[in-house]
Amino acid sequence: MTVQIDLHTHSTASDGTQPPAAVVQSARGDGLDVLALTDHDTTSGWAEATEAALRHGVSLVRGIEISCQRDGTSVHLLGYLTDPDDPVLSAELDRARQSRVTRLERMVELMVADGIPITYAEVLAQVPAGATKGRPHIADALVHNGSVANRDEAFTKWLGNDSPYYVSHYAPDPVRAVQLVVGAGGVAVHAHPFTSTRGRTIPDALIEEMAAAGLAGVEVDHRDHDDEARYRGRALASRLGLFVTGSSDYHGTGKANRLGENTTAPAVLEQIVEQSAGVTPIVRA
Ligand code: AMP
Ligand code: FE
Ligand code: FE
Ligand code: ZN
Numbered sequence: 357m358t359v360q361i362d363l364h365t366h367s368t369a370s371d372g373t374q375p376p377a378a379v380v381q382s383a384r385g386d387g388l389d390v391l392a393l394t395d396h397d398t399t400s401g402w403a404e405a406t407e408a409a410l411r412h413g414v415s416l417v418r419g420i421e422i423s424c425q426r427d428g429t430s431v432h433l434l435g436y437l438t439d440p441d442d443p444v445l446s447a448e449l450d451r452a453r454q455s456r457v458t459r460l461e462r463m464v465e466l467m468v469a470d471g472i473p474i475t476y477a478e479v480l481a482q483v484p485a486g487a488t489k490g491r492p493h494i495a496d497a498l499v500h501n502g503s504v505a506n507r508d509e510a511f512t513k514w515l516g517n518d519s520p521y522y523v524s525h526y527a528p529d530p531v532r533a534v535q536l537v538v539g540a541g542g543v544a545v546h547a548h549p550f551t552s553t554r555g556r557t558i559p560d561a562l563i564e565e566m567a568a569a570g571l572a573g574v575e576v577d578h579r580d581h582d583d584e585a586r587y588r589g590r591a592l593a594s595r596l597g598l599f600v601t602g603s604s605d606y607h608g609t610g611k612a613n614r615l616g617e618n619t620t621a622p623a624v625l626e627q628i629v630e631q632s633a634g635v636t637p638i639v640r641a
Contacts, residue, residue: 363601363620383615386615406638414640431546432548437636456490457489546574
């Protein structure tokens with residue numbers, strides 16, 4: 357059987373529901389050989405995931421998922437094997453995480469003003485220590501106080517990008533984010549490019565700009581992409597000389613996505629490792 361490789365997962369270092377070590381253990385249990393931990397705007401889960409990878413015999417690609425924004429549209433960029441001490445990239449991630457705090461407070465204020473039963477203290481109680489704060493933590497507070505059944509219902513009712521309570525946070529331009537990842541010795545992959553937000557998707561021209569800035573790959577096999585989006589993604593990648601990845605975007609019980617539901621070819625992982633100069637992959641014994 358081919359090596360099972362899942363290059364996009366989240367832990368309690370951001371908005372996943374399992375601690376990094378538990379994500380690694382689940383990966384082992386689900387028969388994965390290689391896992392990338394890619395929490396939103398942070399590398400704080402790397403140390404625990406590394407220790408667990410060595411213990412459970414799973415290979416680990418240390419990664420991040422950077423929230424970016426262009427003309428009000430959200431773009432997610434995966435960065436693999438970046439140097440976590442790169443001063444420029446870490447300063448940018450610090451700034452984004454800081455801005456996420458005020459943004460979450462403002463969203464809760466708007467919801468409270470509209471009579472939605474929620475307090476900021478309830479939200480903070482749902483944020484694991486040190487986690488990148490995000491809308492899923494508001495959703496968890498709403499689940500906890502019985503207002504909704506799950507995160508998905510909270511997003512549908514109140515937290516979506518087109519909601520009146522939506523507030524944006526500081527996020528770098530996607531082209532700059534590609535440069536930051538490459539500058540930190542990492543490999544940049546455009547996460548789920550055809551996820552639609554407010555009915556809009558990313559124009560090919562933006563991916564071309566990102567490719568010119570050093571983008572290496574496109575995450576094509578992802579549950580947000582139907583067959584047409586996957587066809588378009590493969591055609592675009594082939595035209596621009598980018599490789600194609602597939603991943604689960606696992607968030608524990610926070611989303612329906614299951615580990616290994618989409619996977620990446622071993623030859624693509626080899627390219628990622630070859631092109632990186634930040635940190636090395638953790639290779640299982
Ligand atoms: P934020 O980064 O704070 O803007 O929140 C965006 C995050 O919310 C994404 O990374 C997703 O993991 C999560 N999310 C978006 N839509 C949903 C949904 N319908 N159900 C569960 N989680 C969601
Ligand atoms: Fe997420
Ligand atoms: Fe994403
Ligand atoms: Zn993700």
